[in-house]
Amino acid sequence: MKQEIKPAEGRLGVMVVGLGAVSTTLMAGTLMARTGNGKPIGSITQMAKIRMEDKKEKFVKDIVPIANLNDIVFGSWDIFPDNAYDAAIHAEVLSEKDLNKVKDELVAIKPLPAAFDHNWAKRLNGTHMKTSSSRWDLMEQIRKDIRDFKTANNCNRIVVLWAASTEIYIPMGDEHKSLASLEKAMKENNTKAVSPSMCYAYAAIAEGCPFIMGAPNLCVDIPAMWEFSKKMNVPITGKDFKSGQTLMKTVLAPMFKIRMLGVSGWFSTNILGNRDGEVLDDPDNFKTKEVSKLSVIDNILEPDKYPDLYGNVYHKVRINYYPPRKDNKEAWDNIDIFGWMGYPMQIKVNFLCRDSILAAPIALDLVLFSDLAKRAGMCGIQTWLSFFCKSPMHDLEHQPEHDLFTQWRMVKQTLRGMVGEKEPGYLD
Numbered sequence: 001m002k003q004e005i006k007p008a009e010g011r012l013g014v015m016v017v018g019l020g021a022v023s024t025t026l027m028a029g030t031l032m033a034r035t036g037n038g039k040p041i042g043s044i045t046q047m048a049k050i051r052m053e054d055k056k057e058k059f060v061k062d063i064v065p066i067a068n069l070n071d072i073v074f075g076s077w078d079i080f081p082d083n084a085y086d087a088a089i090h091a092e093v094l095s096e097k098d099l100n101k102v103k104d105e106l107v108a109i110k111p112l113p114a115a116f117d118h119n120w121a122k123r124l125n126g127t128h129m130k131t132s133s134s135r136w137d138l139m140e141q142i143r144k145d146i147r148d149f150k151t152a153n154n155c156n157r158i159v160v161l162w163a164a165s166t167e168i169y170i171p172m173g174d175e176h177k178s179l180a181s182l183e184k185a186m187k188e189n190n191t192k193a194v195s196p197s198m199c200y201a202y203a204a205i206a207e208g209c210p211f212i213m214g215a216p217n218l219c220v221d222i223p224a225m226w227e228f229s230k231k232m233n234v235p236i237t238g239k240d241f242k243s244g245q246t247l248m249k250t251v252l253a254p255m256f257k258i259r260m261l262g263v264s265g266w267f268s269t270n271i272l273g274n275r276d277g278e279v280l281d282d283p284d285n286f287k288t289k290e291v292s293k294l295s296v297i298d299n300i301l302e303p304d305k306y307p308d309l310y311g312n313v314y315h316k317v318r319i320n321y322y323p324p325r326k327d328n329k330e331a332w333d334n335i336d337i338f339g340w341m342g343y344p345m346q347i348k349v350n351f352l353c354r355d356s357i358l359a360a361p362i363a364l365d366l367v368l369f370s371d372l373a374k375r376a377g378m379c380g381i382q383t384w385l386s387f388f389c390k391s392p393m394h395d396l397e398h399q400p401e402h403d404l405f406t407q408w409r410m411v412k413q414t415l416r417g418m419v420g421e422k423e424p425g426y427l428d
């Protein structure tokens with residue numbers, strides 16, 4: 001059924017937590033694209049076409065009202081005071097020559113002091129942080145930042161995106177199971193159960209702003225936040241940008257399954273030398289990422305349904321901090337598969353990717369689609385955006401969907417559904 005979607009009028013404030021490699025690449029690239037200095041390659045909202053009911057293809061932005069890149073205003077928080085230009089130079093993703101094309105705009109993006117707790121990212125030592133009496137107080141300060149930014153920049157709407165470091169792993173506890181228990185923990189300053197990222201997420205939702213979790217943090221992936229986002233009519237999305245190695249996994253694993261080929265082992269390793277890699281070098285932070293990366297294969301292969309093929313898959317994931325490579329990650333996958341009569345074969349994948357070059361368009365699409373969802377009156381977990389996430393959020397009654405092609409179908413169906421159109425048949 002066709003949905004009432006408010007038009008994308010006025011300025012869209014995009015407040016990004018963390019002014020590091022992904023966020024500065026997102027900001028610089030968006031500014032370059034809108035001044036004709038580069039193409040937004042990899043972005044679904046900017047480049048993809050979808051087949052409509054009449055079998056004709058249309059650009060996504062001609063189907064639904066996506067905010068114009070010219071209307072975006074960027075803001076940020078970070079534990080370091082560097083502006084977006086200096087942070088981008090430090091990240092060494094885009095060249096100085098490219099960054100200089102949008103230098104004035106980048107220099108003008110100065111991070112607000114961060115809501116940070118060293119215990120949640122021990123490898124980081126910042127200088128630009130808020131002081132607070134409790135997690136609740138910290139959250140109230142972030143709410144004020146959002147309101148002040150909105151007024152100062154004359155924004156019509158705000159989206160908050162977490163592109164900051166991965167926090168340490170914590171399992172879901174009683175404090176996370178209802179809104180009342182989370183609020184109690186924040187007011188009691190339970191710093192073990194309430195992460196800084198939860199303060200940002202709570203503040204965004206309280207201000208009616210969509211929130212996106214680009215890291216694998218527990219954060220909004222808890223019943224308390226699902227409850228709050230529904231109560232406030234706010235869309236939430238996560239977790240963890242699906243940028244490189246997991247993207248490959250969610251393409252290859254469905255292929256094995258659809259061909260009924262067996263898998264006995266999948267070994268994935270990476271070398272990465274940026275600040276993200278340094279934070280993930282701490283075992284507690286790596287654990288958060290490991291859990292996110294490991295969930296994919298079992299979910300796609302369904303060993304319970306196909307024990308002969310996938311009942312005994314040895315799956316291992318490693319991330320190694322290796323400074324010389326900076327943001328240019330190299331990923332290796334060795335996949336042991338077997339076919340007819342159980343005969344073994346091997347596949348090797350060696351992906352020399354650029355982490356933030358892959359993540360920036362995902363971040364842009366998540367921002368623009370979350371803003372669209374809010375204007376279309378959608379709230380709670382946005383499962384249709386699983387396409388962009390390594391560890392798609394889901395409530396306790398549902399399973400996550402990892403297969404990239406099923407996820408893509410979910411995006412297409414949702415966008416067509418918003419304008420009252422159905423799929424065009426098997427040519428979809």
Ligand SMILES: NC(=O)c1ccc[n+]([C@@H]2O[C@H](COP(=O)([O-])OP(=O)(O)OC[C@H]3O[C@@H](n4cnc5c(N)ncnc54)[C@H](O)[C@@H]3O)[C@@H](O)[C@H]2O)c1
Nearest residue numbers: 018020021022078114164165166215241243275276355359
């Ligand atoms: N690059 C990718 O392909 C990719 C893919 C999936 C997920 N991610 C995740 O995205 C996040 C960002 O990655 P990156 O490569 O830009 O990392 P980065 O280290 O370059 O940037 C992260 C920034 O966040 C800041 N920060 C940390 N804690 C903060 C807090 N509480 N408040 C405000 N700022 C804070 C850090 O100071 C740093 O500047 C990481 O969690 C990473 O795991 C990245």
